[in-house]
Amino acid sequence: MTHLVFFCGHAGTGKTTIAKRLIGPLMRATGEAFCLLDKDTLYGRYSxxxxxxxxxxxxxRDSPLYLQHLRDPEYKGLLDTTRENLELGVSVVVVGPLSREIRDRRLFDRQWLGIGDDVMVQIVWVYTSEETAHARIVARRNPNDAYKLTHWDAYRQRRFVPSGAAREGLLMFDNTAPTAADLDALLRAIVEGRSA
Incomplete structure (x- = not known):
């Protein structure tokens, strides 16, 4: 069985940091080879x-033009690359906001993902407060964040934390100030196939 682990959430929540921190322990815990597919690494230069x-x-990179014409093709390419690795027997960690796909429950649809029942899927929603995320975005000084920061009031309207039924099947992870024990618990939940 291969694993597909999504680390989703808004900018500044620490998705990539958590994914990179856990991929080695995931490989050791499962005995499987994993590849890391980060949307920004794959498509940042192209976009x-x-x-x-x-x-x-x-x-x-966050304007209406980008969202209308480039966002969905990037995600489709990310998922195509994910599927190719899974078909080769390589487990995958995917990093990207994927907020629409969470809200629409598409990441829970194996047919939409194009994967079989032999793939264990875990979806981690990484979150923190808006203030913390904003401070992290400012501190990292990534030019890709310029549009978000300039239009923060508009961007913040798209930020959400899944609640109620929208949390079903998600591993919720508060990345404001996680401890080593918090990360160990998340790793165990991923490996054991548990959700929140």
């Missing part, structure tokens, strides 16, 4: 080039 050509601003 910057495309937005630079379209708008003259390569850092315009």
């Amino acid at each position: 910057a080039a495309a937005m630079g050509a379209l708008t003259g601003n390569p850092d315009d």
Whole structure:
């Protein structure tokens, strides 16, 4: 059995940091090879080039133009690459916001993902307060965040934390100030196939 682990959440929540911290322990705990597919690593340079050509601003990565024309093809490519690795017997850790896909429950749909029952899927929603996320985004000084920071009031309207029925099947992880014990508990939940 292969594993597919999503680390989802909004900008500044620490998705990539958590994924990179846990991928080695995941490999040791499962005895499986994993690859890490981070949407920004796979598509960041391409999106910057495309937005630079379209708008003259390569850092315009959260504008309506980007969201309408580039977001979905990036995610489809990310999932296509994920599926290819799984078909080769390589487990995958996927990092990306995937907020629409969480809200629409598409990540829970094996047919939509194009995967069989032999893949164990775990979806981790990484979250923190808006204030903490904003401070982290400012501190990391990534040009890709320029549009978000300039248009924070509009961006913050898209931020949400799944609640009620929307939490079903998710592993919720508060990444404000996690301890080693918190990370160990998350690792165990992923490996054992538990959800919140």
